[in-house]
Amino acid sequence: MAMTPLEELRHSCSHVLATALLRIFPDAKLDIGPPTDTGFYYDVDLDHKLTTEDLAKLEAEMKKIADENQPFLRKEVSRDEATEIIKRIGQERYKLGRLADIPADEKISFYQNGEFIDLCAGTHVRYTSKLKAFKLLSIAGAYHRGDEHNKQLQRIYGTAFPTKDELANYLTQLEQAKLRDHRKLGKDLKLFIVDEDVGQGLILWTPNGAIVRQELQTFISEELRKQGYAQVFTPHIGKLELYKTSGHFPYYKESQFSPIFENESLAKALAENCSCGEAFARLEALSANMRDQINTRTGKDTITADRVRPDDQLLDGFLLKPMNCPHHIKIYASQPHSYRDLPVRLAEFGTVYRWEQSGELNGMTRVRGFTQDDAHLFCTEEQVAAEMIGCLALVKVILTTLGMSDYRVRVGLRDPDSKKYTGDAANWDKAETACREAAKTLGVPFTEEPGEAAFYGPKIDFVIKDVIGREWQLGTVQVDYNLPVRFDLSYIGADNQPHRPVMIHRAPFGSMERFCGVLIEHFAGDFPAWLAPEQVRIVPISDKVADHARALLTKLKAEGLRATLDEHSDKLGAKIRRAELDKVPYTLVIGQKEAEANNVSVRSRARGDEGVIGSDAFIAKLKTEVATRALPARKAAA
C-alpha cells in the first residue's frame, strides 16, 4: 500500500530518528518506526533510559542529518542478502523477526540514507533535506509486537509536517486541546472529583456535575417513555452463582472486584483450615473449570443453562455487579410471557463496577465504577431488526440533540479464530446479519470489525474521539442469542409452544461518566442552557439595586431556572469576567435603569451583549430554550 505524501514524510522522519539514535547510542537495537495519524515513532531496545534531554539531543542530531541532505536509496535484495545485511549492521535482535514476517512472494527492500540502512518497504521522501518541520514529543514504553509477554521497548514519539507553520499550528492545537480536557474543566467548573481515599477511578459527582448528569438522565428517560420502555431498579450486587450462570464470572474474573464472601461461608472455609490463599486458588480453579466447560460445549442450543456442579460450591458470596443484564433477565424470567407482551424493554441507570488496570484509568472516561444508561430488550426473532433500528434511532436523537456529529460507527463481529465467544454459529450469523442490516439504516458510514464483539453477541458501537485524539466507545447496541439460552428464557408463542426470546443490550450514552467526560470536551465546558449547572447569573452594578436583584433572583428560581446573584463589591467588568470564566450561559446586568423599568440587560456567553429586554420576556425565552434543549446559537461571523 502506497503511503500518502504526509506519511512518507513522517516515515522518513522515523528513519532519520533511527539514524540519530545510532549515532548517539550505537548499541541501540531497533524494532520498527512507522508513521501514525499524528506523527511517527520508533521503537528501540536500549539499556540507557532515555530522558527528555536525550530527546533534545536526538532532535538536534536529526536536524543535522536533514542538513546533510542524504538521499534515501532503495535496494531490493534476496532473503539471504537481507539476513546478511541485518547481521552486518548488528540489528538481528528484532529485524530478523521482522524479515521473517515478510511473505515469501513479497519483495524485500532496504532503504539507505547516509550511513543508516533499514529493512523497509518504503516509501520515503527523496532527500533528508525535505524534512523541515519535525519535533520529538515523548518517550513511552511499548511491548515488542504489542504483546505484554514480550520485552518492553522504549518508544520515541514525534511529529512532522511539510512546513514549520503547519507544525507550529499543530503544537498550538495540542495546547488548545489541553484547555478543554475534561479533567481540567471538571476541576475548574467543579463538576467532579476523584479522591485518593475513596479510590482510583471512582467518580464523586459534585453538585455542578450532578446537575449535568441529572439533566441528561431526565432527557433520556423522556425518550425511553416515548419508546415504550419500563423503568426498573436493581441492587449493586448479585450472588456469584448468578454470574456463573451468565458466564461473566469465568470470562471476566480478572477485571472484576474480588467477590464479597458471606461471613458463614468464610468461617466454614476457615474451619476447614482453608487459608485465604487456598480459597482464592480454589476460586481460580473454579472459574478456569467453568471456562473449559463452556468452551468444550458443542454449541447446541441446550435449553438448560450451564450449571455449576454442587461440589464446585466452595465459597458462597456476592459480586459487585459488573453489568446489569443478569438482574434484568431475572426480572423478565420472574413471570411467564406471551408473544403478545414482547418486546419487553427494561431500562435502568445501573451502576456497575469493573476492575480496570490502574494504568488504564483516565478521568471520567475510564473508571472502575460507572452508571450505564442501560436497557435490555427481550423480543422475538422477527422483532430484532425493528428493535435494533429503534435503539439506533435513540442514539441518533441523543447525539443530534447534543450536536455531536463527529463520531464513527463500528459493527463489532466475532473473530472466527478466537475461542472467547459462547453460543452456536448459526445464532451468531443471524445476530451479525441483524447488526449489519440495522447499521445500514443509520445513513452514516460504518466499519465491520472482527474481534470487536462481546463474548455473547455482536454489537454496534458509536465511537467518539476526545480532545487529544483518543477514541472512546460511547453508545452501544448488542444482539444476544446466548444469555437467553444460559438463563433458559422463554415466551409462549402463537402456537402455544415455548420459544426462546432474543435479547438486545443497549446503552445510548454508554456510561454517564464517560459520556459526561466526552461531553465536557465536546462543549469545552460551555454547556447549552438546559445542561448548564448555572443558567443565569444576575450582576447588579451597585448595591443600590441589590433589593431589586434579590427579588429577580427569587423570581428566576421560582420559574425553575438555575440562577445565582453576584453580590461581590467588584466593578462590573470583574463580575462579567467571573461569569465568563464560570461559563454561565446568561448574565443579566442590572443597573438603576433596568431596575426602574423591570428590564434586564442580557449578556449571552455565546453571543455577547444582546441589549435590554423585559425581565418576563427574558424568562419566557430562556424557559423555551431550556425546554427545547436548544444548542447555543452562536453569533453569526461578521
Place this chain on the structure above:
RNA sequence: GCCAACAUAGCUCAGCUGGUAGAGCAACGCUUUCGUAAAGCGUGGGUCGUCGGUUCAAAUCCGACUGUUGGCUCCA
C-alpha cells in the same frame, strides 16, 4: 499490570548545587458603588502526597508506598 515523568496553600506555579517555605488568583475584612473580561488596602491559609533512610540539618539526596500524567497491554 508494564515503561517513564511528575506530586509545594482551594487553584496556577516559584523555591539553583541540602540551612525547617514564597507569589499571583481565590477566600475573609475594610474602603470603593462602579455600565459589559481583573478597583485599592489588609488578614488568614502549607506537618512541601505518605512512610522510612542518609545527614548536625531534607521541600531539596536515596528507597518504598499512594496518586496523577503520557504511552503499552486490556476494555463484557
